[in-house]
Amino acid sequence: MLVGQKPRRRRLGRESVAAGAKAVAGLIGIFALWQVLVVVLDPPEFLLVGPISAFAELLERPGYFASNTFITLQEALAGFALGTALGVLCGAALHYSTTVRSFLYPALIAIDTIPKVALAPLFIVWFGFGFESKAFVAMAIAFFPLVINTYDGLRSVPHELQELARINKASRWKKMTKIEFIYAIPAIFSGAKISISLAVGGAVVGEFIAGSQGLGYVILLANSQVDLPSMFAAFIVLAVIALALFFIVDRAGRKLFPWKNHSR
Amino acid sequence: MLVGQKPRRRRLGRESVAAGAKAVAGLIGIFALWQVLVVVLDPPEFLLVGPISAFAELLERPGYFASNTFITLQEALAGFALGTALGVLCGAALHYSTTVRSFLYPALIAIDTIPKVALAPLFIVWFGFGFESKAFVAMAIAFFPLVINTYDGLRSVPHELQELARINKASRWKKMTKIEFIYAIPAIFSGAKISISLAVGGAVVGEFIAGSQGLGYVILLANSQVDLPSMFAAFIVLAVIALALFFIVDRAGRKLFPWKNHSR
Amino acid sequence: MNNEYAISVNNVGKTYRSKDGHDNTVLKNLDFHVKPGEFVSIVGQSGSGKTTLLKTISGLQELTEGEIRVKGRLISEGLEDIAMVFQAPVLLPWRNNIDNVLLPLEFRGTRTDESRRYAQELLEMVGLGGKATRYSYELSGGMQQRVAICRALVSHPELLLMDEPFGALDAMTRDSMNFEIQRIWQSTGCSVLFVTHSIPEAVWLGDRVVVVGDRPGRIVADISIDFPRPRNKEHRFSAAFSDYVTEIESHIGVTAGIS
Amino acid sequence: MNNEYAISVNNVGKTYRSKDGHDNTVLKNLDFHVKPGEFVSIVGQSGSGKTTLLKTISGLQELTEGEIRVKGRLISEGLEDIAMVFQAPVLLPWRNNIDNVLLPLEFRGTRTDESRRYAQELLEMVGLGGKATRYSYELSGGMQQRVAICRALVSHPELLLMDEPFGALDAMTRDSMNFEIQRIWQSTGCSVLFVTHSIPEAVWLGDRVVVVGDRPGRIVADISIDFPRPRNKEHRFSAAFSDYVTEIESHIGVTAGIS
């Protein structure tokens, strides 16, 4: 099986541009559909507005959206980074330590299920209402997919590769760094791709709980003023940053593990 | 590599019991730690209560918790089932159709990032206050990990297996059902394990938004009364059901794909 | 025009292009034809392009030059009924051996109640009757290879491509497999392309032995083997046999090796 | 007591237990010893337990009976410096060929600036000097096998276990590999356990040829080969050589096969 996996051909600039164009076309398609829906259904403004109103809103207050986006982005990235690091660590601990697995796996899952929104008051009390509490919510949500995917990725390292390491008396560390973690990279990155969206959502939820800036606060404010153009503008910005982060993570994963899904 | 993957030995009843015992020990450990923390720090009751208070609360109103748990459980399961079905479908569509991938992948990620909590009013308008809106929130949240893991799992089907199908003129459907989906089962189940927790959380969030029953409502009420024993009791119940569901999903995955991580 | 041939390879070339511009021309100006019911052995050095040739004929790999017809039809227009034994066994770990053997029938949708009995027969033929419900991880390397051979035979293919099918087998098992393949081929009348590293095996089995040369792969010799069928051990130790072997060795560049 | 031996296999048994209670006793009452610097060939039918034997000696598989000592130490107490060529190449797809060859040194933490040069030398020795920075998917089956051989040699092992290392090689390449292995073995003085399906190869390379019998695997013959070193093509065509081959064939149950 290993021998059948070939390095992916590097995308030519042209192909990359074409892919980008299609993605943009897809997004524009969605926007168009949404606008058509709005025109046809003609829902009241407090229920649903079209993307045109949302974009108009964005253009009207670019500075406002930019500064709040920047804040949310920082929180999400901090949470994602922490959550990824912690998640990979925990996933690895689950794989390598029977003790951790037996005793902590259930506890981990249990803790993950408690809705972070419900823990809001505690977060505020523990972390105050600054940057930290939002990054913490983002981290708490982003963490779990990495645990699962790291653990499952490490578990699926083929037997022959394990034997190769053993016969060469590889230390545990060498075995991890030269075989197991590399093999698990695609699974770990699958997890990271799930997490990056969750981290952005987590930061926003954190801002819902306690915030006076960031896109979550923009949404909250828009909600209270029934200002749907502003709300949907925030949604669009959120979607765009999540999308960008997703593809950065995806691309990083392919860079690190380029021998999957080769063409020829 | 294929030849190196061996069926896992079926756990003996005794081993299974031992694993269960350790898991329970782990959970009890967490509870003990938590209780000790509470006793040592002695935080005010509105900030943090220990598991003993929470369990006392549970025992005092078992019917109340049972009936609300049952409701949340139903919503979560419905959302999980729908989200899984839809997620696997979307993941497969992403893999098999270049068009879907080019145009819809970005849109999908974009949509996933919009915080479901913020969409609350729309959900209410679309689905009302009943079961459907909660199941929908659960579905909307549970869906994404399955998309990613299904897609990535299908993508990593080894080249030789593809060739085996091609040389035998397998129809697309046969190839999917006899090779690709079976190969992707572990990755899909990794996704499902992430989703099952998310679905429970989603149902609870749905109940926050618009509910007059379910554990989310219990938490909401407890919150408004600053009744932390009741809140933590709900957390415990949530954790327990998510845990149970997680291990059911995990076990189902191992049953379906028993040839990973063989012992010998 | 080509309809009389089971396989007709016309001026075929294959160049692997790698991302760093490192092109590797593996096959060049290849021309050869296989008549229906013919058994053609292919020999050649490691890396000369034998696997590549088989994969292009089976349609698994695209040509970069020329054309290949199977039963008169361009392979690019859709595959005929071809079975292939790959160089590695490629068994599905989630199926037991007999279910692995049956896979081609399931793929084709031609599995019947009879099939299982036939698959069991094939497994018995290769000495694995008792391993039908075991999994591939419980088999030795040679056993896995034999299961893969059964899988190729189960669909009664008209055209059988075999890429070093007996590479992992000991002499004795290999001999008996040689006899079985000859028998099956004679009884079904299928055409066979048979890649092997063993020149005696190539001679003993083949109506012709095609020698593939190196860098880039081209046909350096195409030798008809004029022994009657069915062949037996006698032929193996005839003088004519040794002459064939020596001739072929000279084309490859070996002179009576060790193994 | 066993200190004089490089490997000493004492009354070893191995039973695979499967979950459905289907026990498979593969090795039974195995007893044999390898002296330091000795080259021992192992032959036997497909499925007789050769791979299992190598894996138990290397410590990759647990025994169910008896004990194995490597340089006097029980293998259960920790592995000595062993290199192994597996039956399948098992190359890492994310490393190019030379980096695959260097892997054992990285595992052992003994990679030096010199190493790369030596790895390149080894690749040149097996005819793959030009493929050092290519990836395994760009290699033919036989080429992959040769990379795996280089990987086993790179760490200058005192004990070398090879499981059909030349199975996917054509006669010519195989011959040259045989010469190289003999040369390396003579210059390093390592002990070698060499599994092969080719009886002539076993005889030509080995100080002894051990024949493993079937069901369960046990040693049915242990034949010393009394040719001087270095051996050459002459020995191959001597009468004594044929006698050895015939004797061994009789133990396995083959009588002068086709291939």
Next chain:
Amino acid sequence: GSKSGRDSMTLMLDVGYLPKHALFVSAVERGFFEAEGIDLTVMPGSGSTNTVTSVDAGKVDAGWADFGATIISQGQGADVKQVNLLQARSAYAVVALADTGISSWKDLRGKTVATEGAGAMTAMWPFAMSKLGFKEGDVNVVHASSGSKIPGLLAGQWDANLALYVSDQPAIDALDRQAVVLKWSELGIDLYGNGIVVSNEKLRADPAQVKRFNRAMQKGYLWACGHPAEAAHDFQKEVSGFKDRTIILAINEQCSLTWGEGASASKFGVMDDAGAQEMLDVAHQFLGLSPDSDLTTASVYSNDYLEPLQRDETIQTP
């Protein structure tokens, strides 16, 4: 729909199920709606804005919502009207804990107050500040979700909450703490509070039902105000965990907001143009109501579906 000849109706509250909502629960429990041929289901809300949205979307028949929130929604196109002003005065207040250094408005200078990140009260806080003569920055405002406000206050994360005192004072009371309440009305910010909101579509389709609803609502509400202990008991049957004392406190506070001071002050539930206009002005100034909005007093409320009870009316349970 009507089963057994009665109408099923739903009423959505502003937020959650709080002791102040005992009035509604009790009105149902004591059969006021049944007497009008209505099967009423009371359901918790998730903020007045969502409540108005639900009414407009036809997902509920009636809502109980902050008048400011209603006007903002109407400004955005919500086709609804307020038809019964149950709470003539708003409960906007600053709520602090006793003995924490805040006992009057002037003590707020330099302090930190928490409020929901968004909401009518948040938007209007500058109005209150201007009435106090404070400058921006004199009071530090932080934002916290409704669920966090009490714990944060108790934990000393901040000094006071901007809150509806009918909600927060009982909550603090329930924890056996004493609350200090600074009512905005003391600053002259005396606006309409919460009322019943119904969609215009419903008003067209079944005005009689709305009238019956209002009749039952008014009677039930006033009856509960007159019988807080009984109402508290009714509420406890529905929502466990609150002490009698807390619920009664909430009921009394809620009922103290029933009667306004305007032209229609003595007629329960009745609104007037002056009061509505004042709220419209505030909405324009503080709540983000568009200057182009064509909302008029007539389009935001109506007394036409009301047979108002008087201040001195005695109510009997049916």
